[in-house]
Amino acid sequence: MRRGLFCLLLIAGAAHADSSLPPSPLAYTQLADPAQEAEAKALMETLRCLVCQGQSIADSDADMAGEMRALVRQRIAAGERPARVRQWLIERYGDYVTYDPPFSWVTAPLWIAPLALLGIGVLIARRLFRRRQA
Structure with a gap:
């Protein structure tokens, strides 16, 4: 009985994985500074979408990837270096988020x-x- 309920909850959770909330403003909008956008884009190409798993967050249309793109752009716009943003994402999501695990x-x-x-x-x-x- 417990296993059946657990499996049902997993299936229901996967069905509702995408949010009905509007995407973050920076998920699909580029930064005003072309140099910062280039840094953000290069970093996004090296990060794995946690939902799609086979795509980078730059290429994925999943809500989670959009939120991660927004986080990358926000931190780059605030002046953080891409290496620090990458390290922060690894600390937050684990080594799996990067295509180049340590x-x-x-x-x-x-x-x-x-x-x-x-x-x-x-x-x-x-x-x-x-x-x-x-």
């Missing part, structure tokens, strides 16, 4: 797996070339 024990497989697969591929190719030469 190296830690949790993210080590993400960094090590490509190198290990490349090494395995080189070993396999090497054995195949040796067999052909013999």
Whole structure:
């Protein structure tokens, strides 16, 4: 009974994930200063939408991405450096918000797996070339 109620609440929560409130003014409006907008846009390209997960907040139409764009623009307009805004978003939403997670024990497989697969591929190719030469 509890599991059924929990699943029902999860489904209902997902159905109402988008807000009926109007978007933040800076979600779809560029900053007046072109240099600040360029900094904000570059930063938004490196941040993952937490709803879409496959898109950056610059490309996503989700309400959450709009709110995150507004937060980025507000902080950049207030004079914060993009690196500090990025760090603040990571502190707030976790490492998953960035496409470039920092190296830690949790993210080590993400960094090590490509190198290990490349090494395995080189070993396999090497054995195949040796067999052909013999």
